[in-house]
Amino acid sequence: MYFTRFDVKSVSGVPGVIFALGSCGAATLKLHGPVGLHGFLGAIRSFVRRKYPQLQSIEITGPSKDQSAERDFDESIQYDTWGEGSERIDQHALILPIALGVGVEASSDHSVEPQCCNLCEKNAPRKHIQDMSAEVSSSTVSTNASQRPSNQVGRRLENESDEHEQVREWLVQYYTEKVPAKLPYIDVVLNRYRGRYGDLKSQLCAKQLDRRWMEKFYAEFQPDKLVHIDRVLRQFSGREDTLKGMLLKNSLCYVVQLQYAPYPVVWIIDCRTSDHIFDLERKFSVTAASSYCEAHLPSLVVHLSPAHVQAQPRYKQWMTNLSLSTSRPEQLVFDGTALQSVAQGVFSYAFVSSAKVASPCRRQVVKHIEGCEAEAHVAQSKLQFCLLHPKNMQLGFNYERTGKLIVLGTGSAAPSKLRASSGIYLELSGTNAADVESMLVDCGEGTYGQLWRQFGDEVAERIGGLRCIWISHNHADHHCGLVRVLYEFWYFHMRRKDGNSSHSLVVVAPQSVLSYVESWLPQFLRNDSDYQLIRLATCETFNNPRHPLRCQLLAEISYAVTSITSVRVFHCYDSYGLVLTLQGGKKLVYSGDTKPCNDLVLAGMGAELLVHEATFDDSMEQDAKMKKHSTVGQALDIAQRMRARQVILTHFSQRYPALPPPVLDSSERSSIDPATVLCAYDGFVHPMPF
Incomplete structure (x- = not known):
């Protein structure tokens, strides 16, 4: 099982799945999801006591997360971590988790450069172990050579360009105007962001956090913190993006590539808030700066994003770009207001379908997305899509009659x-x-x-x-x-x-x-x-x-x-x-x-x-x-x-x-x-x- 988020709506059905699999004689159940999944499984162990299936929780963590103290839970549940951006492959599929962070719009002087295809990298032949060890040795030597004495912290090294001094001058000017109290710490800041000056500028030039946004967030999630908004804003002055990143958890998406010809790709997208849309556009782009080559563009995009996020103009534009890409993927949305599929579709709502086919058993349920040129299929019971056929042979979604x-x-x-x-x-x-x-x-x-x-x-x-x-x-x-x-x-x-x-x-x-x-x-x-x-x-x-x-x-x-x-x-x-x-x-x-x-x-x-x-x-x-x-x-x-x-x-x-x-x-x-x-x-x- 794979989870894009950890909340009540997403995981409340896990105990029932465990009971059902236990009655079927399933030996193991692996659950993949964000941090917190293992603790949840430990908590439900008090009333979900089953020898089988044997549970294994695999938490998807960020690349910089310290994982030394992760396993402080029930020992009967196997535990593992899965680094964000690292693939897992079996005989059926390659799965790549991608986290969406709180996006900061790039400044005018900081353009996004095209990246190489993520799936091309994952499918590339692995280097020989000796070659890899040689690279590790050379990187260790270079690291030792780059060690600096303490009196050189924040200062330009001999082999560094003039960019360091230019950023230093810019930072002095910025702190003088914005946050004079931080002038003594300029060298410490430069040392922390050495080689990542673009990230430093992006954080400092981020749009000021809207007080109304903070009030809305605290009112919904942490009402007891409403009285402390002024103190929090003062504490994070100039670091509003860091504060948003702490308050808003990352959205988790998956890229799935089947391991059978024609090796189709599926994107499972869960953009939790409008603040994550910028990172969505950056990591799942189909433009010239795309992270995926033409051969690895998706055949199917599943939208798990909430309705209020899908209604955002930037999200609609992103969906339009998908529909206009060379792969022209099918798009699937979960829209409870348009279609509620319960008990084989008996509670589904009627709406106008733009798809017309001869057989009434195979009429497609399609929703036109207002404000963009994309059309999406609405998820319902018994919906099927053939991924393992060439594009010109795909039958599209298959609907059984659910009168x-x-x-x-x-x-x-x-x-x-x-x-x-x-x-x-x-x-x-x-x-x-x-x-x-x-x-x-x-x-x-x-x-x-x-x-x-x-x-x-x-x-x-x-x-x-x-x-x-x-x-x-x-x-x-x-x-x-x-x-x-x-x-x-x-x-x-x-x-x-x-x-x-x-x-x-x-x-x-x-x-x-x-x-x-x-x-x-x-x-x-x-x-x-x-x-x-x-x-x-x-x-x-x-x-x-x-x-x-x-x-x-x-x-x-x-x-x-x-x-x-x-x-x-x-x-x-x-x-x-x-x-x-x-x-x-x-x-x-x-x-x-x-x-x-x-x-x-x-x-x-x-x-x-x-x-x-x-x-x-x-x-x-x-x-x-x-x-x-x-x-x-x-x-x-x-x-x-x-x-x-x-x-x-x-x-x-x-x-x-x-x-x-x-x-x-x-x-x-x-x-x-x-x-x-x-x-x-x-x-x-x-x-x-x-």
Whole structure:
């Protein structure tokens, strides 16, 4: 495991990883990260006691850090250090840690010179041991020869140029104007920075530390130090960059080069604050002064930098330079506001995608970075990128379809404060684009409001992407919200510039529901083209394999659904359940309102997911029989007979205002695995079983 930073968000999942690897029988676990990682592992040892995996912490330290007293921790954890800028190589990859310091802008007379490629140096053949020992001997001789007597501290040596005296004169003038108290120490300062006069000038000419920056930093991280700001600023007067370096920890990035042809390079960038951007531009440049040659420019750049840093103009310009470089790397950002990927993408937010491909399984999720010419992929579950193919053969990011099932309402009869009327939103395409193709199953009172609560300002686009609305029976709590949704669908497409729609919405419902809908359509549909937007079919006629609307709809959504079948169930007259056959053969079954029904069991045999009503608890079986509903136990019995892999219970009586009817006792009596039983709530989200 490799960490770019050491904070709560980054390392809090380590104990769970250790437990998981221990259960898998992993022998060792190496953790690489900044200083402090070893102490953290020692601290969690009190409750993460596992013989396996054997832990090894490898802390990445700066080149000048004294490592003599590092290992004062738990002896059961192996400890090692890894110098920043030194590579580690195995048969799979070369990994190079690069630390970003608090940058100081170069002065006008101090230009950045081009450097040789870091990876070329690391991949260069190693010198023979005798040659290296000879170099060490010669360097030792030169060091001894350069030893100076104490009375020559800070004075120019015989072999030094006039630059020393020029810097001395400049320093005298600077201290006379800025810090007169330091004039006696000029020789000591010159001795410390001998040969590094550029660094000395950069530090002294650094921009004065903004008091507001100090107040903001202390208020967030060290509130008790706020009263000492004036004293700290006086103490570090002229050394503000040193103070910032002490307050701001280095950002850690990684350069990864795979050890297989074509030897692709990946940059993992974590620029923690805007103060680190200057060093980022210097160490990860793609300009003429780049630290990497053309052959070692990245194929992929992963941005772990916080959103407020990515919003900085200089960071955006750096991303633009990357996108315009000869390698044109793919860029990947972690943007929780644009995409939240949890449980196989069921909580992902929709946004406009600029990538269009033929296969819906491989649509790319791309975010345009405002203020620059770069576009970046947004990280999500199951995202893959092929690095080991030549550039012209790369397939780019590979996205699996991650559609979701959202339960909009779980109440029966009338809506209550905690349970809305029945409604299920099925996301078919999983494209995370604006017009996500979808389907509504039942549309009770307040369905539009429930959709708005789910999608906010995007509700119009979501309704505009509906392909089918299926209604189970003619009860108000299952279809009273239908007309409002149809109106919003029509209004969305009428607002488009051309006034035309690329697809129509098919409403499949019992005849009594369609008659009600037909009485309302003339209120907003104006002409023949409007009537082509909304097409109606009864559940019975839509089952006909040759029905034109059925053939057209299934052809358009065949990437997700291959069959839509309505099954008569036992409730009121003309009541139906629904069996969806998904791409790949898996079944999603919805019972509608019904008492136990054998026809539904046969039609949905072997279902991957069953959504079944459970209006009453088991003590009210007579009420359920009289009202033609199911109890929890009966619903679980149907799931067992259907051999459903997973069951979601919904449509609970409003006599259970907050919690569903008891499920555990019913599952024990039906001998069904409780782990396969889920109780829905308003807003419940589950991955579509593609």
